[in-house]
Amino acid sequence: GQQLNQSPQSMFIQEGEDVSMNCTSSSIFNTWLWYKQDPGEGPVLLIALYKAGELTSNGRLTAQFGITRKDSFLNISASIPSDVGIYFCAGLYNNNDMRFGAGTRLTVKP
């Protein structure tokens, strides 16, 4: 149902490489949000998406709201060491039900 499947679970990449992660569901979502969480801290918003097909960038980050409204992806270009952390997708279902993916743990090797 409203479960969000986020993949991959973890990624180990070299500095300078591009990164892609996504969230999928069998349900339709009205809003997609992407957050980053550093150890010992709360998540911080990276990008918010409100319309099907919407493509939004924030510096080296780009995210898209899937046309079917059942998925979203996040790309990070030219990764740097400070990109390390856990990235979460979140989807709003029925305007009052916020669901989070299980996260993608990113490790960047200098």
Next chain:
Amino acid sequence: NAGVTQTPKFRILKIGQSMTLQCTQDMNHNYMYWYRQDPGMGLKLIYYSVGAGITDKGEVPNGYNVSRSTTEDFPLRLELAAPSQTSVYFCASSKTGMNQPQHFGDGTRLSIL
């Protein structure tokens, strides 16, 4: 601005004890939320509030209670702590709706032994 402030940062409880996790925000946001995050998992919504005096259940409300007497404060209460409630708890707020970006506190790490 302090944003969203949670206290305490860490707590160990014995089974059956009760405690209140405090959350306050200084951004005049209408919406406030409580989530729990278990190891290797995403956040799960426990309760939320759309304004003072109004609270609603989220995905995992059992074993918890909340109140919202002011715009700023949204405490979460555990009445009879159980080992399954060992988790990291995050409070968050957003301005006017659940579809708006949420601002999170730094979390309360709770262990129940």
